Amino acid sequence: MLYMILLLLVILALLRLRRKSGTIGFFHPYCNAGGGGERVLWCAIRTMQKKWPNYHYVVFSGDRDASKEEILMKARQRFGIELEPNNIDFVKLRLRRLVEADLYPRFTMICQTLAGGILALEALWKFNPEIMIDSMGYPLSLPTFKLLGGSRVAAYVHYPTISVDMIDLVERREATYNNKDIIAQSNILSILKLHYYRAFAFIYRLAGKCADAVMVNGSWTLNHISSIWRRSDASVVFPPCDVSTFLAIQQTAEDSLESSKIVKLISIGQIRPEKDHKLQLQVLHDIIKWLQEKRPDTRAQLTIAGGCRNAEDKQRVQQLQARLYSIDYASELGIADNVKWSLNVPYEELLAEFSDSLISIHTMWNEHFGISVVEGMAAGAIMLAHDSGGPQMDIVLSEKGSKQSVGYLAANREEYVHAIRNILGHTRQERDRIRAAARKAVGRFSEEQFDKKWTEAIRKVIDRTA
Numbered sequence: 001m002l003y004m005i006l007l008l009l010v011i012l013a014l015l016r017l018r019r020k021s022g023t024i025g026f027f028h029p030y031c032n033a034g035g036g037g038e039r040v041l042w043c044a045i046r047t048m049q050k051k052w053p054n055y056h057y058v059v060f061s062g063d064r065d066a067s068k069e070e071i072l073m074k075a076r077q078r079f080g081i082e083l084e085p086n087n088i089d090f091v092k093l094r095l096r097r098l099v100e101a102d103l104y105p106r107f108t109m110i111c112q113t114l115a116g117g118i119l120a121l122e123a124l125w126k127f128n129p130e131i132m133i134d135s136m137g138y139p140l141s142l143p144t145f146k147l148l149g150g151s152r153v154a155a156y157v158h159y160p161t162i163s164v165d166m167i168d169l170v171e172r173r174e175a176t177y178n179n180k181d182i183i184a185q186s187n188i189l190s191i192l193k194l195h196y197y198r199a200f201a202f203i204y205r206l207a208g209k210c211a212d213a214v215m216v217n218g219s220w221t222l223n224h225i226s227s228i229w230r231r232s233d234a235s236v237v238f239p240p241c242d243v244s245t246f247l248a249i250q251q252t253a254e255d256s257l258e259s260s261k262i263v264k265l266i267s268i269g270q271i272r273p274e275k276d277h278k279l280q281l282q283v284l285h286d287i288i289k290w291l292q293e294k295r296p297d298t299r300a301q302l303t304i305a306g307g308c309r310n311a312e313d314k315q316r317v318q319q320l321q322a323r324l325y326s327i328d329y330a331s332e333l334g335i336a337d338n339v340k341w342s343l344n345v346p347y348e349e350l351l352a353e354f355s356d357s358l359i360s361i362h363t364m365w366n367e368h369f370g371i372s373v374v375e376g377m378a379a380g381a382i383m384l385a386h387d388s389g390g391p392q393m394d395i396v397l398s399e400k401g402s403k404q405s406v407g408y409l410a411a412n413r414e415e416y417v418h419a420i421r422n423i424l425g426h427t428r429q430e431r432d433r434i435r436a437a438a439r440k441a442v443g444r445f446s447e448e449q450f451d452k453k454w455t456e457a458i459r460k461v462i463d464r465t466a
């Protein structure tokens with residue numbers, strides 16, 4: 001026993017001795033996945049390479065089949081992000097297989113989290129940096145590097161592993177996708193699950209407490225992290241969106257309205273039930289009826305564009321099914337002729353649709369963010385988004401101290417119809433003012449803003465040595 005403890009202490013001392021000052025590690029086991037999280041990673045490293053060129057950057061990654069050059073090339077091709085190759089290295093992890101969800105049909109959350117801890121141990125064993133940033137959400141990497149390695153650690157959280165909402169659901173015994181019927185109905189199982197969740201939340205909180213700096217990707221995540229980690233010092237750093245492409249769009253919708261008497265609405269998003277295309281069709285129906293009464297010379301058209309990026313086959317099938325459903329519904333309402341389907345169209349076509357759209361409509365309830373809402377505003381359409389989630393908390397917001405509206409929020413059929421009537425009731429100049437303000441406001445989501453906010457937040461773990 002004594003020997004065991006001694007051995008552990010020696011290992012610990014060795015780990016700490018090997019800590020390399022002047023290095024910053026990013027724990028991002030799937031760094032070559034090419035998704036939104038990776039865009040954040042590369043943008044963050046690019047910013048830091050510029051700001052702190054004397055540090056050396058290291059990414060802990062499980063992509064053993066890709067070379068450094070290949071990974072950097074993908075970052076360039078996929079996101080247009082150019083990194084300084086002499087100042088970045090990759091530490092390849094062998095145990096990434098352990099964190100894959102399909103290994104754990106039961107107790108996935110705890111198993112994956114523990115596996116993340118083991119993966120972090122492997123990472124620490126291979127390289128101990130002065131500063132470690134968890135950019136993928138493996139909570140146990142924080143105590144691993146902090147307590148065992150003695151690094152300073154920061155976390156960028158996209159999504160809380162467990163939330164107070166999830167615990168509440170089990171407490172109230174409601175059946176949902178992650179709370180099965182049998183559990184909701186059984187007393188004992190519910191109590192056990194509640195204990196499991198509470199214990200997990202406790203571990204998650206302890207891990208969160210280890211972070212010297214916490215960044216979150218939006219207000220929704222901020223609220224959850226603040227309550228589950230019980231810390232009030234997290235900073236919101238919005239992920240960088242490519243707003244410039246949309247800002248460059250020339251608007252022609254007003255001309256179409258004047259010359260052809262057509263009100264064009266656009267809806268962007270994958271065709272999934274929670275996006276609530278049905279509500280859009282109902283609103284279109286009501287607007288058409290209203291126009292018939294009040295402005296018989298004006299027509300309305302809704303373009304439904306969806307699944308244009310990374311359209312994967314599986315999704316496409318799903319979309320087509322949903323599409324049939326919605327077409328039926330559109331004809332049932334007698335508005336099938338007023339609906340244009342632009343599914344899986346090329347990007348340029350999507351941008352062209354945007355330029356001719358007066359109003360961009362978004363109907364998903366409680367979306368965590370809503371990149372399509374940012375894009376709609378940047379494109380110069382008048383945004384009409386659901387009054388909940390990200391659109392309400394982060395996006396459709398006037399700039400501080402300004403009363404100028406940047407768009408509309410609505411929560412039900414009547415409110416949507418009312419908002420559209422309002423928009424059509426404005427003069428062109430009034431609408432232009434909303435457009436201009438909206439295009440200015442989305443600057444919050446640009447790469448420049450990301451750079452600024454990230455630098456401000458991460459400085460906390462850097463300046464102590466500088």
Ligand SMILES: *[C@@H]1O[C@H](CO)[C@@H](O)[C@H](O)[C@H]1NC(C)=O
Nearest residue numbers: 158159217218239368369370
């Ligand atoms: C934060 O990340 C989560 C998970 O990827 C995502 O659902 C959400 O939209 C993101 N929020 C922002 C503001 O991008």
